[in-house]
Amino acid sequence: MSGIYIHIPFCRRKCLYCAFYSVALLSKKQDYIDALYAEIEGTLDFLPSRHIDTVYLGGGTPTLLSIQELENILTKLRRHYILAPDYECTIEANPEQLNKTYLKDLLSIGINRISIGVQSFNDETLWFLGRKHNAEEAEAAVHLAAAAGFDNISIDLIYGISQRQAGEWEADLHKACSLPIQHLSCYALTNEENSLLWRKIHQHQLPDMDEELANKEFHTLLQIARQNGFEQYEISNFAREGMLSRHNSAYWSGEPYLGLGPSAHSFDGHTRKWNVSNLMQYIDDVATGNFSGDSETLSLNDRYNEYVMLGLRTAKGINLTQITELFGEEYRKHAEEQMPKINPNHYQRNGDTVSLTDEGKFFADGIAETLFN
Numbered sequence: 200m201s202g203i204y205i206h207i208p209f210c211r212r213k214c215l216y217c218a219f220y221s222v223a224l225l226s227k228k229q230d231y232i233d234a235l236y237a238e239i240e241g242t243l244d245f246l247p248s249r250h251i252d253t254v255y256l257g258g259g260t261p262t263l264l265s266i267q268e269l270e271n272i273l274t275k276l277r278r279h280y281i282l283a284p285d286y287e288c289t290i291e292a293n294p295e296q297l298n299k300t301y302l303k304d305l306l307s308i309g310i311n312r313i314s315i316g317v318q319s320f321n322d323e324t325l326w327f328l329g330r331k332h333n334a335e336e337a338e339a340a341v342h343l344a345a346a347a348g349f350d351n352i353s354i355d356l357i358y359g360i361s362q363r364q365a366g367e368w369e370a371d372l373h374k375a376c377s378l379p380i381q382h383l384s385c386y387a388l389t390n391e392e393n394s395l396l397w398r399k400i401h402q403h404q405l406p407d408m409d410e411e412l413a414n415k416e417f418h419t420l421l422q423i424a425r426q427n428g429f430e431q432y433e434i435s436n437f438a439r440e441g442m443l444s445r446h447n448s449a450y451w452s453g454e455p456y457l458g459l460g461p462s463a464h465s466f467d468g469h470t471r472k473w474n475v476s477n478l479m480q481y482i483d484d485v486a487t488g489n490f491s492g493d494s495e496t497l498s499l500n501d502r503y504n505e506y507v508m509l510g511l512r513t514a515k516g517i518n519l520t521q522i523t524e525l526f527g528e529e530y531r532k533h534a535e536e537q538m539p540k541i542n543p544n545h546y547q548r549n550g551d552t553v554s555l556t557d558e559g560k561f562f563a564d565g566i567a568e569t570l571f572n
């Protein structure tokens with residue numbers, strides 16, 4: 200299973216919490232697209248096969264591209280790759296940019312999954328987060344997508360916001376579950392380095408993150424999502440039956456993927472490489488054939504650590520027999536030796552499978568570190 204990620208690096212302005220690479224340089228759209236075409240042609244041998252199961256158009260704000268521009272990019276991909284008959288093609292979208300015609304046109308060019316950046320259904324919170332849409336537009340966007348024919352709709356929500364009124368997170372979740380969505384991604388507000396939030400916290404204009412609130416709201420999320428038929432298949436991701444994100448699931452399983460566009464990461468199973476996080480430098484890199492991004496070849500140890508880190512975030516967890524097969528008996532021995540150091544309420548063992556309990560999920564990263572070699 201292989202997937203292609205395309206980073207579309209344009210946003211009209213920066214949201215409070217965002218550390219993804221994006222610029223407002225919309226005048227450079229065509230230069231970016233030309234560079235992307237060249238990168239597609241220059242990376243054809245990166246993946247083990249030209250058969251592709253998933254395409255993910257992320258950003259940035261992919262919906263700042265016109266239908267014609269998006270169609271041209273997908274046509275270019277199809278010219279060089281064979282898309283599986285049941286391929287999944289996701290686009291990230293901001294609510295204020297969606298209308299009936301645009302949504303129908305997305306479907307007509309082969310985009311069959313949409314991930315809408317709702318973040319909250321409260322106007323004050325949306326303003327605080329620096330989003331450009333309001334709650335009414337967020338809700339309308341989901342209904343418009345469903346009416347246009349999308350039957351694979353995901354929305355993003357943010358929790359752990361201490362500036363919010365009591366009860367607002369519950370209200371957001373109930374609203375989300377009442378909408379015609381099949382997938383829900385919920386992230387704790389995080390103090391990402393170099394985000395606007397990070398600068399404001401450093402300058403004491405905003406308080407630091409409230410971990411206790413985030414943990415409490417995470418448990419509210421588990422409860423309300425389950426009551427409404429959403430299964431948690433990864434720490435931050437919930438889906439109705441059979442509607443999980445295939446692109447992201449492949450990533451969490453360590454499958455190879457090709458990332459195109461500035462700041463995009465690629466992984467061939469052994470080596471990870473990433474493009475420079477600078478649009479003009481990226482365009483120049485592609486034109487000159489100089490690669491000013493970076494890469495790392497993962498050692499056996501790195502791959503074991505990554506397997507543990509990604510696996511523990513998923514409902515499937517990690518498997519000790521698989522650890523022996525992939526990394527050798529000594530890694531299994533190491534994992535078994537480390538396990539007693541984990542709070543017994545934080546994980547469960549079923550035969551050779553180890554996964555996190557609800558109580559442990561919020562501490563997934565720390566638990567993974569305990570098992571690292």
Ligand code: SF4
Nearest residue numbers: 210213214217258259
């Ligand atoms: S959160 Fe999304 S829309 Fe906001 S700045 Fe980041 S990439 Fe752009």
